[in-house]
Amino acid sequence: MSLHPDAAAQAGGDKSLPSSAAPKKTTLALSSLPPKQHGFGTQSYPRTPSRVDPNNPPWPAYRGYHEYSFAHATMGVRLPTILGKAIDDVVKTLNDEYDEERIVDLTECISRLEDLMDDLQGNATLRPIIDDGEGDIPLWNKEIARYFRGKHFMDAPWVFAEAYKYRRLHEAFSLSKHWKTYDVFFRQKCETFARSADAVFELSTRFAEPLKQAEGASAEELLEAKRLQFHELTQICLWGNSTDLSLLINMTEEDIKKLQSTGGDHLAATEKNILGNDLPKIWEYVSSDRFGSKDKGGRLDFVLDNAGFELYTDFVYADWLLQSGLCSQIRFHGKRFAWFVSDVTRQDFNWLLNSMVYGHLFPEASEEELASLKKLGLRWKEYVKQGKIVYEEHQFWVSGYTFWALAEEAPDLFIHLSESDLVVFKGDLNHRKLIYDCAHPGATPFSLAIGPLATLAGAPPVVSLRTIKSDSVVGLPEGKAEQLDKEKPGWRISGEMAVILLSEGRKGEPVTF
Numbered sequence: 001m002s003l004h005p006d007a008a009a010q011a012g013g014d015k016s017l018p019s020s021a022a023p024k025k026t027t028l029a030l031s032s033l034p035p036k037q038h039g040f041g042t043q044s045y046p047r048t049p050s051r052v053d054p055n056n057p058p059w060p061a062y063r064g065y066h067e068y069s070f071a072h073a074t075m076g077v078r079l080p081t082i083l084g085k086a087i088d089d090v091v092k093t094l095n096d097e098y099d100e101e102r103i104v105d106l107t108e109c110i111s112r113l114e115d116l117m118d119d120l121q122g123n124a125t126l127r128p129i130i131d132d133g134e135g136d137i138p139l140w141n142k143e144i145a146r147y148f149r150g151k152h153f154m155d156a157p158w159v160f161a162e163a164y165k166y167r168r169l170h171e172a173f174s175l176s177k178h179w180k181t182y183d184v185f186f187r188q189k190c191e192t193f194a195r196s197a198d199a200v201f202e203l204s205t206r207f208a209e210p211l212k213q214a215e216g217a218s219a220e221e222l223l224e225a226k227r228l229q230f231h232e233l234t235q236i237c238l239w240g241n242s243t244d245l246s247l248l249i250n251m252t253e254e255d256i257k258k259l260q261s262t263g264g265d266h267l268a269a270t271e272k273n274i275l276g277n278d279l280p281k282i283w284e285y286v287s288s289d290r291f292g293s294k295d296k297g298g299r300l301d302f303v304l305d306n307a308g309f310e311l312y313t314d315f316v317y318a319d320w321l322l323q324s325g326l327c328s329q330i331r332f333h334g335k336r337f338a339w340f341v342s343d344v345t346r347q348d349f350n351w352l353l354n355s356m357v358y359g360h361l362f363p364e365a366s367e368e369e370l371a372s373l374k375k376l377g378l379r380w381k382e383y384v385k386q387g388k389i390v391y392e393e394h395q396f397w398v399s400g401y402t403f404w405a406l407a408e409e410a411p412d413l414f415i416h417l418s419e420s421d422l423v424v425f426k427g428d429l430n431h432r433k434l435i436y437d438c439a440h441p442g443a444t445p446f447s448l449a450i451g452p453l454a455t456l457a458g459a460p461p462v463v464s465l466r467t468i469k470s471d472s473v474v475g476l477p478e479g480k481a482e483q484l485d486k487e488k489p490g491w492r493i494s495g496e497m498a499v500i501l502l503s504e505g506r507k508g509e510p511v512t513f
């Protein structure tokens with residue numbers, strides 16, 4: 001079909017026709033209008049909440065290919081090392097096995113672990129998780145399909161890629177017949193607790209006897225004593241987070257001792273390392289009648305981090321909260337499978353209590369020390385029997401989502417937590433997930449950084465007890481993060497610094513979705 005000549009000219013076909021000539025330029029003076037400005041579109045952070053998704057956090061994500069970040073060292077070196085040690089552990093188990101069917105089954109697990117190692121080191125695409133019959137498959141594969149199709153270990157946000165690696169590690173076993181719940185890190189977790197004798201007995205000899213109130217003290221004196229104990233125990237619980245197997249791959253007995261020193265001098269010295277500290281506000285809340293009901297203590301939920309010594313300090317804290325009458329129930333939230341090396345699973349929870357009561361972990365301990373540990377273990381077991389301490393696991397805690405997605409992806413869990421008087425998140429990974437693991441300015445207020453978990457109706461009060469072990473930080477005084485970046489390189493990953501941060505939430509308002 002040929003065009004009419006006018007139509008061809010309009011379409012720019014015949015440049016000689018008058019209608020194709022460029023229009024004459026008219027210059028306007030515009031002298032009374034504002035001057036031209038530059039830099040539009042460069043100010044794209046923080047993203048507005050409607051533009052936030054797992055691949056696009058509110059501030060730029062840390063990704064494995066960012067060479068300046070801890071993400072790079074982790075994805076490139078730490079994770080392959082951790083996986084290599086995990087394979088060694090399975091080989092050890094294999095060598096002790098005698099049943100042929102179980103041996104063959106386990107060799108298949110090892111070859112799946114080797115495939116994972118190849119994928120990790122070869123920066124492979126993040127494939128969907130193979131359906132192993134576990135309830136979390138839709139949670140994982142929906143997220144991969146929606147946000148990470150075609151993404152690789154090194155270019156997906158670090159927090160997702162790292163979690164994905166632990167889910168693939170679990171898949172290596174969950175596809176088997178006999179080894180579905182095998183925990184490649186269990187030996188390490190137990191050994192580290194067994195090497196923590198000094199700090200374990202320091203606490204058991206102080207706390208085995210039930211709390212006694214000072215006789216003849218006034219109500220004010222008693223309250224002040226309670227405040228001081230709350231202050232110190234919260235810090236013991238905080239610094240319990242320093243013993244992290246995923247970071248201290250070759251930890252010596254001396255290293256462990258240094259990290260776990262719980263004496264008063266040590267606590268006073270380390271208090272200055274708490275860079276953002278809402279402890280006074282937290283005390284004000286838990287000691288008020290807003291916490292729990294009138295004659296009954298409150299319900300406190302711990303989203304746990306590490307097994308062994310850290311869990312032991314969580315228990316010491318929980319025990320005191322129950323005995324002091326501040327709390328009537330403590331709920332511990334653990335992981336359904338081996339996660340970030342040392343996170344607590346049900347097996348770790350049971351192991352701790354049983355080894356305190358029946359174990360022979362400390363051959364050099366005195367009779368008195370062992371008796372104190374047993375007494376404590378028996379009391380804690382009793383709490384579990386009475387339902388004063390409850391252990392639970394939700395699949396959301398082992399998903400790739402950050403906690404900004406909690407209400408959206410796990411509404412049942414959000415409702416459950418909205419009934420708590422305080423939800424305490426332990427450790428670095430939980431903190432990263434609270435704040436979307438991205439490059440916030442260090443002075444960003446905590447309650448702004450946790451997004452929906454602070455702003456949704458019914459959001460519970462939230463505390464983060466975190467020793468800082470990775471790049472993203474919030475809740476610091478203005479300029480502090482920048483100053484430390486200049487003066488103390490490595491402060492973001494050393495675990496020497498910490499934060500205790502509170503978001504008040506919107507407790508009591510009805511949850512709506």
Ligand SMILES: O=P(O)(O)OC[C@@]1(O)O[C@H](CO)[C@@H](O)[C@@H]1O
Nearest residue numbers: 244246247427428429430469470
């Ligand atoms: O949660 P935790 O036990 O305090 O720390 C977990 C952790 O060691 O693992 C990640 C790197 O693998 C870091 O974010 C973080 O430092």
